[in-house]
Amino acid sequence: MTTADEAPRSVGLLGGGVIGGGWAARFALNGIDVRLFDPDPEAERKVAEVMGNARRALARLTRAPLPPEGAITLVASVEDAVEGADLVQESAPEREDLKRDLLGRAGRAAPPDAIIASSTSGLLPTRLQLDMAGPERLVVGHPFNPVYLLPLVEVCGGEQSSPETLTRAAAAYRAIGMQPLELSHEIDGFVADRLLEALWREALWLVNDGVATVSEIDDAIRFGAGLRWASMGTFLTYRIAGGEAGMRHFMAQFGPALQWPWTKLMDVPELTDELLDRVVAQSDEQAAGRSARELERLRDDCLVAVIQGLRAQGVGAGEVLADWERARSAAAGAGARLGDGAIPAPLRLYETTVPADWIDYNGHVNDSRYLLAFGEATDALLAAIGVDDAYVAAGASYYTVETHLAHQGAAFEGDRLQVSTQVLGADAKRLQLFHVLTRAGEDAPLATAEQMLLHVDAAAQKASEAPAELAARVTRLAAAHASLPRPEGAGRAIRTL
DSSP: OOOGGGSOSEEEEEOOSHHHHHHHHHHHTTTOEEEEEOOOTTHHHHHHHHHHHHHHHHHHHOOSOOOOOOOEEEESSHHHHHTTOSEEEEOOOSOHHHHHHHHHHHHHHSOTTOEEEEOOSSOOHHHHTTTOSSGGGEEEEEEOSSTTTOOEEEEEOOTTOOHHHHHHHHHHHHHTTOEEEEOSSOOTTTTHHHHHHHHHHHHHHHHHTTSOOHHHHHHHIIIIIHHHHHHHTTHHHHHHHTGGGHHHHHHHHHGGGGGSSOOOTTOOOOOOHHHHHHHHHHHHHHHTTOOHHHHHHHHHHHHHHHHHHHHHHTOHHHHHHHHHHHHHHHHHHHHTOOOSSOOOSSEEEEEEEOOGGGBOTTSSBOHHHHHHHHHHHHHHHHHHHTOSHHHHHTTEEEEEEEEEEEEOSOOOTTOEEEEEEEEEEEOSSEEEEEEEEEETTOOSOSEEEEEEEEEEETTTTEEOOOOHHHHHHHHHHHHHHTTSOOOTTTTOOOOOO
8 A cells, every 4th residue: 555654755846837836736735845946937826826726626636634735945946946855856848958958957966865757748768867967866757737636657767767766756656646657668758648649640630631620529538438538448448348258359340440541640730820720719619718727627626526436436546546545544643643642632633625515505514524524533533543444454443333413603615624532431342532623723613523433343243342452542542531621512412392
């Protein structure tokens, strides 16, 4: 399983455009400090706008406990950006001379054990490392836009890249919620862009020849194959198309069609002014007056919905998201792991920002989402006392058997919420909790929940005593909280009318 401690502690970014800004957001939202160099005088504004979209998207995507945001600091030079960095990510325009200059400067100034990565979409790493000091540290880490949402990153080394660097780079990307595609051979365009280029070339021919408009081509993808690709890709899709006989039958049935002159994949349409004007005009009509930022937010919202749907099925980008969430929860639990020292009381182990899909027809948070927040707080407490993924995998856990929830106020989209948790009592099998939900920085409760949990042997599906080490932690926590005032509402029941 991915662990958050494999992530770099600090990152130097070279370039703050669409890709560099996306990297800045991906790293910062994973709690990593970023130093960014970009000579563009508008870089600070552009990166700030990307961060705004990224925060919005991540709040909709996940309720995993996130670390405090890393700082993004704009600096005046390559050398300033890479100073002290564990990972350097170059995202300059696709010009080999420019990239080689930046990577050469980074190699001379970065710490000797820093990973140096290029976001290039197709330039060979063997050529990019020619001017570098320590070329064995270079890898390609080619992401996809938007970097803060799409998990794919192609990892590829050059002739001088060390296997250790490739392994470390892949681990670092996994720790920030990405899915490295580790390529064993370098090739122009790598894998994903070669596939995309084929589709893009054929799409331009269809527009050039007047066969289809840009909207019709996009509709052909988004209402058809694009939906399948999100979960199955190309080859698995075609295997299913072969029916019970599988891929061999599909190839026998449809393979001969590959000889038919359907496509123009070996030719490139000349980008004449006429073709360019046609593409631009049709694209403007398709955009319908929406700004680039508006279209980005629409794209992000749709990606969030698709990725969340895939998470429910445990496939593709959804599986990557679930793995990253488990790592974040484990990191939060470890960070709050209750040792032998003083126990903060009440415990504040869970915070979240209200996403749009929590809001009901009344304009405030739906009832069910309060219970969800309290459930997350309970999970955070369990992680803090040692009931983590490994403990559950071993066959035991605590199950919630009773909850009393009281609503005292309304929360709205964008509110930052926090839950404080007090242990009311515990014995060998039972754990009684009281949660208070407030807005961050406020004391007035929005809701409270009292819960009773039982320690359970999952295999036997019955209550069991907690092992001695866990029971000692629970007892110590309950004893520390026994000195606290009993919270208002504890033991309350709904009165009979």
